[in-house]
Amino acid sequence: MKILIILILFFAENKSFAQSELPLLQMGFGYGTGSVPDYPASDQVHARNIFLPVLIYRGTVIKSDQEEGTRAELFKSLDYKINLSFGARFSADSSTNRARKNMPSLNYVLEVGPNLRYRIWSNLENTDNLILQVPLRVTFTTNFKDSDFLGFVLDPEIRYEKNNFLVDNIKSKSSVSFEFFSERVANYFYEVEPQFQNNQRSSYRAKSGFSGINYTQSFLYQTDSWLMILGASYTDYSQSVNRDSPLYKQSYSSTYFVALGWFFYSTE
Numbered sequence: 001m002k003i004l005i006i007l008i009l010f011f012a013e014n015k016s017f018a019q020s021e022l023p024l025l026q027m028g029f030g031y032g033t034g035s036v037p038d039y040p041a042s043d044q045v046h047a048r049n050i051f052l053p054v055l056i057y058r059g060t061v062i063k064s065d066q067e068e069g070t071r072a073e074l075f076k077s078l079d080y081k082i083n084l085s086f087g088a089r090f091s092a093d094s095s096t097n098r099a100r101k102n103m104p105s106l107n108y109v110l111e112v113g114p115n116l117r118y119r120i121w122s123n124l125e126n127t128d129n130l131i132l133q134v135p136l137r138v139t140f141t142t143n144f145k146d147s148d149f150l151g152f153v154l155d156p157e158i159r160y161e162k163n164n165f166l167v168d169n170i171k172s173k174s175s176v177s178f179e180f181f182s183e184r185v186a187n188y189f190y191e192v193e194p195q196f197q198n199n200q201r202s203s204y205r206a207k208s209g210f211s212g213i214n215y216t217q218s219f220l221y222q223t224d225s226w227l228m229i230l231g232a233s234y235t236d237y238s239q240s241v242n243r244d245s246p247l248y249k250q251s252y253s254s255t256y257f258v259a260l261g262w263f264f265y266s267t268e
Contacts, residue, residue: 028262038100134157234252
C-alpha cells in the first residue's frame with residue numbers, strides 16, 4: 001500500500017558513484033506505477049500511478065541523497081546512524097472495495113519518526129552491505145484538507161545491498177521487514193464499528209501487535225540524468241494478530257512496481 005510513494009524517496013538511494021562525485025543538489029521529475037493492495041490483508045489490488053517532482057539534497061543535517069533517501073541526520077558514526085525518516089501510504093476508496101463497501105474510505109497516511117541504522121557487515125570495497133534498520137514512526141491520516149493523529153508503526157528491516165550488480169550502476173536490494181501496528185493504526189485498517197456490520201461483516205475491535213512480514217527485491221539503474229527502478233514485494237499476513245477481522249481477506253499480497261526519474265538540473 002505504501003510502495004509507490006516510498007519509490008519516489010527511493011529515487012535518492014543509489015550509491016553506485018563515489019560520494020565525492022555526487023552533486024549537492026539535483027532536481028527532476030519522477031513517475032511510478034504498480035499494483036498495490038487497498039490495505040494490509042486486502043484481497044483487492046488497484047493500479048496506482050504517481051507523478052512527482054524529485055529533489056535530492058546532500059546537506060550536512062537535512063538530506064535527501066543516494067544513500068538512504070529523505071531524512072534529517074541527527075547522529076552518525078562509522079557504522080551507526082540515527083535519522084528522522086519519512087513515509088506514506090495510499091488512500092483507498094471503499095466504494096471500489098467489496099470488504100469495505102458502505103464503510104468510510106481510507107485517507108492517505110503520512111509517517112515520520114526516528115530511524116536507527118546499523119551496518120552489520122560490509123566488504124572491503126564497500127560495494128556489499130548488510131544493514132539493520134529500526135524505524136519507529138508517528139502516523140497521521142490526511143485528505144490534504146484535514147489531518148488526524150493515528151498512532152505508531154514499528155517496521156524493523158534487514159537489508160542486503162549490492163552495488164554494481166552484474167554491470168556498473170545497477171544496485172540490488174533484498175530486504176525482509178516485520179511490521180507492528182499500535183491499536184489505533186490497527187483499528188484504522190481492521191476495525192468494524194457496530195453501525196457498519198451486516199450479514200457478511202460482523203463488528204470487530206482490532207488489537208495492537210504484529211501485522212506481517214514483507215519481502216522485497218528491487219533493482220535500481222542510474223546514469224547522470226536518468227534513474228529506473230524495478231521491484232516486487234511479497235507480504236505474509238498469516239500471523240497477524242488481526243486475522244479474525246472480517247476485513248482480513250487474504251493471508252498474503254504481492255506488489256509489483258516500476259519507477260522512472262529524470263534529472264534536469266544538478267549543481268557542479
